[in-house]
Amino acid sequence: MSFLITVMVSLGVAFALGEFFRRMGFPVMVGQILAGVLVSLPLISQHVFRNDLTDLGLIAQLGIVFLMLIAGLETDYTKLKKSSHDILIVSVLSAVLPFALGFLLTIMLGYSYIAATVVAACLSMTAVGTNLPALIDLKLINTKVGRLIVGSGIADDLFEILFLSMILIIAQKGGYAEVIALPLKILGFVVLVYIIVKLIPKLINAIVQEHSESSEFMMIILLALFIAAISTLFGLGPIVGAFAAGLMIRAIMNKTEERKMVKDLSVIGFGFVVPFFFINIGMNFDVRLLLGYWPLMLVIALAAIMGKLLAALLSSPFTHLDYRQSMILGWGLNSRGAVELVIAEVARLNGIINLELYAAIVVMALVSTILSPLVLPHYVKKYPVLS
16 A cells, blocks of 8 residues: 555656646656655655655656657657668767766866776766657657667667676676677577567557457557567667567558557556656655765766767768757757666775765766756757758
């Protein structure tokens, strides 16, 4: 019963703050993240929810699967494939430039090379899931800028997985075999997905012929969870699998069925499970970190934001985006709030970084996650984007 109360109160606070921010002209997800910060305050979490907040992370995992499944269904694979060259350029620059900036800055501040590497990696990452609601609301998902944001974010996931493996090796909790095995894991996942692609059309056609919308909906959810579980099993995380599932299902279903499926998934996803993904981001932020280390927090946050914007501007000659469209791309790549928090936590627990660097990384992730969807609507309304 207490867990149901925790779910109800958390979702209620997220709904109230989300609607407040919506009426103020801001993205709903900002209110949902702040709801997570609020319900995780010691006075509330220890005396009202006790230990139930940790269980919300399970619903948050479902939230990211729904979010990436919807993104895959909304994405035109043929256009995404045509943008593969541009995606490669953007993903490399958006990872390398913030990494270099973060590394040099941390070294200049007097920290070790290992600590600087952790900070640099956290600055270089993009959490594509945190920006997807804004991209969908702004109808950016199938524009060239939107495809570059989503494609580069997915590519970043592979870098995140590789770096997390390296951090675990440094912390003496893994072996070099984990890093070496990553290409084999990717290949194995691709082979399995190819086999599934060959098999699922018959299954989908059989379900569709029964004219059972509930069966069709359940089959889509099961397929997405299955592929997300496979990608997680291969060490690639649920984001890659859920997005791949959405792309596959879109390619098989006709346009009318696909639009209805997106609508149904959006109602359930954004109405229930997806908010917990953003609540969970807020829950991972300890407000006590704000009591100190302000100069370092400010410097790290500015370096993270400027690194992504600079990468987007430098990629514009290769992607045929003008200055204004590059700014949209830069802000779209600026959201964090996912794997970098895991890396920072692992590094802190193993003494690789101290508390002040950890606090700076967490604040950087939260600030960029909230700021990015706040700024995006301003640029999209002011400037046109490429289709």
